[in-house]
Amino acid sequence: xxTINFNSIINLNDIERxxxxxxxxxxxxxxxxxxxxxxxxxxxKQAFQQIRIxxxxxxxxxxxxxxxxxxxxxxxxxxxxAPTAFHGLATPKAExxxxxxxxxxxxxxxLSTLSNTRMEEVANQTDTPLWFQLYVYKDRELxxxxxxxxxxxxxxALCITVDAPLLGSRERDVHNNFTLPENLSLPNxxxxxxxxxxxxxxxxxxxxxxxxxxxxxxxxxxxxWVRSITNLPLILxxxxxxxxxxxxxxxxxxxxxxxxHGGRQLDTVPGTITLLPKISEIVNNQIxxxxxxxxxRGTDIxxxxxYGAKAVLIGRPILWGLTLAGAEGASKVFSILKxxxxxxxxxxxxxxxxxxxxxIIWKG
Ligand SMILES: Cc1cc2nc3c(=O)[nH]c(=O)nc-3n(C[C@H](O)[C@H](O)[C@H](O)COP(=O)(O)O)c2cc1C
Numbered sequence: 001x002x003t004i005n006f007n008s009i010i011n012l013n014d015i016e017r018x019x020x021x022x023x024x025x026x027x028x029x030x031x032x033x034x035x036x037x038x039x040x041x042x043x044x045k046q047a048f049q050q051i052r053i054x055x056x057x058x059x060x061x062x063x064x065x066x067x068x069x070x071x072x073x074x075x076x077x078x079x080x081x082a083p084t085a086f087h088g089l090a091t092p093k094a095e096x097x098x099x100x101x102x103x104x105x106x107x108x109x110x111l112s113t114l115s116n117t118r119m120e121e122v123a124n125q126t127d128t129p130l131w132f133q134l135y136v137y138k139d140r141e142l143x144x145x146x147x148x149x150x151x152x153x154x155x156x157a158l159c160i161t162v163d164a165p166l167l168g169s170r171e172r173d174v175h176n177n178f179t180l181p182e183n184l185s186l187p188n189x190x191x192x193x194x195x196x197x198x199x200x201x202x203x204x205x206x207x208x209x210x211x212x213x214x215x216x217x218x219x220x221x222x223x224x225w226v227r228s229i230t231n232l233p234l235i236l237x238x239x240x241x242x243x244x245x246x247x248x249x250x251x252x253x254x255x256x257x258x259x260x261h262g263g264r265q266l267d268t269v270p271g272t273i274t275l276l277p278k279i280s281e282i283v284n285n286q287i288x289x290x291x292x293x294x295x296x297r298g299t300d301i302x303x304x305x306x307y308g309a310k311a312v313l314i315g316r317p318i319l320w321g322l323t324l325a326g327a328e329g330a331s332k333v334f335s336i337l338k339x340x341x342x343x344x345x346x347x348x349x350x351x352x353x354x355x356x357x358x359x360i361i362w363k364g
Contacts, residue, residue, distance in 0.1 A: 004324050006332065012296045012317045015333060018047025019090075019320035026138035027089040028081040031319045034263035035168035036184050041263030041272070044294025047271025051303050052362035056349030057270060065352040066342050070108065070288065070311060071157065071233060071254075073129045077338040078301065078311035078353060081109040081318050081330075082262075083159060085236075088116030088184040097127035097322055101330030105118045105338075110313070113146065113214030116220050118187040123153040133237065135164070136222060138215045140189050146228050151187075158230065159257065160223065163214040166207075168265035175313060176232075180205070191192035193358075228253070235290070240275055242282040245289075255288040255310075262293055273304060280308025284355040298340025305356040 010013055020028050035042025066077040081102055088094035095117035102109035103126040111122050115134045123130060132150035137143045147158065170178075179201055180186075185194035192213060197205045214220070227234060233254035239245050240260060248256050258279055260269050272293035283289055289306045292313035304312050314333065321329035350356045 004329070006325075007343065009336075010335060012320070012333060013327065015317060015320045015324060015336075016075060019323040023323055025088070026178060027173040029176060030170075030178055031084075031085070031316055032088065033172035034267065035170055035265055036267035038263060039268050040260055040266070043262055043271040044260070044273075045271070045296060047273045048294055048297070048300040048303060048332060049260060051273065051350075051364075052350060053299065053302070053344075054360055054362040055200050055347055056093075056360070059349035059351065061141045061346040061349065061351050063103050063351065064342050067310060068336055068353045071129075072325070073108065073156075075107045075311075076105070077334075078109070078305060078309075078313055079337050079342055080107055080290070080313045081190055081334075082313035082315040083110040083112040084163070084315050084319055085112045085114035086116055086180065086184065086215045087322055090319050091180075091326045093117075093182075093326060095122050096125045096327040097188075098318065098330055099123075100128070100327035101196055101318070101321070101334070102126050102128050104327060104331040105334035107334060108178075111155070113188055114186055115188060116184045116186070119150060119155070123155065128290075129157075130155045131159050133159045133161055134226075135161055136215045136218050136226075137189075137213055139191065139213070140187065143215075144229060145190075147232075149225065151232060155232070157233040157235055157254070158226070159237050160233040161237045161255065161261075162211065162218065163240070163259065163261050163265050165214065165218055167204070167210040168261070168267070169207075169337065170204060171262055173206065175202075177201055178204040178206060180235060201290070201299065203362075220247065223251060223253070239279070240272075242275075245279045246282050249283055249286050253287065255290060256283070257290040257292060257313065258309070259292045259313070273300075273307065276304065276307040276309060283308075297339075298342070298344040299339045301337065302344045302350070303361065306358050308358075312325055 040304040095115040132155040180197040236256040239258035288310035321333040
């Protein structure tokens with residue numbers, strides 16, 4: 001690992017640029033890339049940049065509180081680690097390093113089904129809450145076993161990803177014939193620990209992995225099945241349509257994540273922040289809404305919260321932080337965003353998270 005001068009890092013753009021300079025190209029492109037023309041990938045960020053803030057002044061902001069409470073856990077800022085696959089491409093300790101970073105940051109980490117570290121080992125690395133991101137496999141016994149192991153190792157919620165019956169066409173990975181290097185495996189999936197991903201292949205090995213092993217028939221009845229075998233809170237990740245948000249609420253889902261998988265699934269869907277107002281309206285505070293996709297600044301977080309999100313999830317920047325300096329790098333990403341959020345709150349006249357309302361959005 002290259003020695004990084006942390007003083008030269010001011011924002012998440014700096015971290016991304018440095019990470020790009022040290023990662024092998026195929027790994028950088030796997031992390032960075034989006035589907036097809038990457039229109040949604042870009043729009044996730046641009047949509048935040050186009051929103052303008054309407055600050056209030058003459059508010060006593062001498063005491064600022066960025067903390068929030070999610071499912072009974074108080075965390076220092078409404079910033080969670082999104083589930084992302086293959087942290088072993090970024091750092092030798094893989095998801096064990098990420099879990100360490102979550103401990104340092106005292107926030108919630110969502111562990112991907114496709115981690116390079118066993119969920120039990122990840123659970124041993126952290127004293128902060130962990131949620132398990134679940135992909136539903138055609139093999140229901142395997143899926144059931146993942147849920148039971150997550151329960152047993154102390155994960156406190158299941159985050160079921162519902163936007164990936166098949167993998168989006170990530171053309172960078174197709175060009176690179178993306179596979180996992182031989183030293184990395186998928187130890188959560190005992191029946192298929194990785195041979196499906198590390199073979200010689202043409203195109204992205206992940207595409208075949210998804211079409212072969214994951215369940216394309218996934219529908220609301222399957223969520224009832226998951227509900228019938230676990231008492232963990234169920235969070236659905238990948239909701240974009242207000243009607244799906246409405247069904248989720250009706251079906252007793254505990255929370256949703258408005259997400260387009262970081263622009264990696266269906267290209268040309270809008271940036272997630274564009275979707276949030278309508279979804280917040282229909283959900284009407286009945287369950288928490290989380291949002292991810294393109295969150296890179298404290299002002300992005302304040303905008304998401306103003307539009308009704310309870311918290312945001314951060315995907316790629318955590319991977320850049322891990323690449324540069326393992327747990328220290330990933331926790332640096334958290335602290336930069338928290339500090340930026342705190343400053344944005346001071347300058348908008350919102351001294352605590354609950355004071356962030358739609359009034360701080362400029363409506364022209
Ligand atoms: C490299 C990478 C791997 C990902 N792997 C998963 C995954 O295994 N499961 C999942 O639900 N989402 C996965 N995602 C999507 C993220 O959870 C999240 O929705 C997205 O990264 C948020 O956008 P951002 O990267 O712009 O912050 C992945 C995203 C990236 C960039």
